[in-house]
Amino acid sequence: MFTSVYSRQVTSSREVRKGARPRGISDATVARLPAYHRALTSFLDRGVTTVSSEELATAAGVNSAKLRKDLSQLGSYGTRGVGYDVDYLVFQIARELGLSQDWPVVIVGIGNLGHALANYGGFASRGFRIAALVDASPGLAGEVVNGLEVQPLSALERIVSDGRVCIGVVATPAGSAQSVCDRLVAAGVTSVLNFAPVPLQVPEGVDVRKVDLASELQILAFHEQRKQTSHEPATGLAG
């Protein structure tokens, strides 16, 4: 009976399904489509024309049953006894991922990470265009990074609405992340990639994904600690 007042952090396609067409693709599957697309283009580059679920799964780092279940959600694009046509499948996945259009992205916070993201070639090659770089510090405004002049925070609203930007990247310190996010959303951004180590509150209809570098290391450290204590000789009694 009691549902949370706060809008969901989780990126769920389940609730977007409202009046859309019957095609419902699970979140877990969507999250793997980029890996499949990447593996397929690699096969394409090497001139491979057909792959089995086993081959593609290995290249993408999953098992073949999962791959087939995933692909079956997009449609029946394979041929029994043969496999998948690389050309055709790469096209279908690209269409599903919206790779045909190019997505303007604004990056807010041009510190170490923002700098790296601004220079990162992997975005441009996958349909993302960096529309603008924004930073609050007056010292940075005017500096040119990867051919783009860093804009002051006051320009944010104009950049988003003039450039029809719907994806924002938050690479600010934790303290300013929420207010930057609020301004992005108010200006029209509906998808946010958050690198700040705080959960962002956003209204219904806005998607947030979080990348937390320190947490990733901490998760590894947790398992590392387990390995070390379990290798410890059983003779060492704790004092």
Add this chain to the structure above:
Amino acid sequence: MFTSVYSRQVTSSREVRKGARPRGISDATVARLPAYHRALTSFLDRGVTTVSSEELATAAGVNSAKLRKDLSQLGSYGTRGVGYDVDYLVFQIARELGLSQDWPVVIVGIGNLGHALANYGGFASRGFRIAALVDASPGLAGEVVNGLEVQPLSALERIVSDGRVCIGVVATPAGSAQSVCDRLVAAGVTSVLNFAPVPLQVPEGVDVRKVDLASELQILAFHEQRKQTSHEPATGLAG
């Protein structure tokens, strides 16, 4: 009967459990502990001594039922009718995460991202110490980043074994990621954080976590595309 020849990419505590003590914490829970720890230290800084599951959950961006289930896996550290003692709980989670010891980390690949990681303050403050920076390019060797001289790839084995480094960060181009990973593992690294957009094959007992920046944007773009097509006027018949 038939299990994959390839070792698992997935970071599962399930299989590490072998001869360890009964304390089994699910992967989903482990992945959230860093967020709880961060939220708690923030309460601590503000002088808060006690929190309810509702308050802590909100600060960490989860719901309270999930938080309580997660914490109950660590032990019964709360007081019914009262809540959790911030000081005590932050200590327990820190211990669980291995935050008491400091973990030497080697970063391989000092491009844009490697640079940013080398300068990133978030690691040092959470128990990670950057032991060395390594890059294959002779042009970079000798350059000083954040007080550390970039070492040639040939120094990798010595760095890992001399420094007892067990966590490696792969920030190389896709093409060299697997070979760098192989060398890290051969030298003694048992946890790898992979920023290269390829799945890494590692032997049993080695954990890999992957951060794929372009994929994160693609996942957002997928949902974005859904929003846009569902807002489209129904009157526009396709030709």
Add this chain to the structure above:
DNA sequence: AAGTGTGAATTGATTCACAGCC
């Protein structure tokens, strides 16, 4: 009265295993 800890119920994801097709 307030709020934790936890069984039970539910929902979601993965894996199995095989019928059906090429």
Add this chain to the structure above:
DNA sequence: GGCTGTGAATCAATTCACACTT
């Protein structure tokens, strides 16, 4: 004979709802 597509079975994670403690 080989391989996809998919129901059925399994496994894991989340949510519910309330007994129990302070």
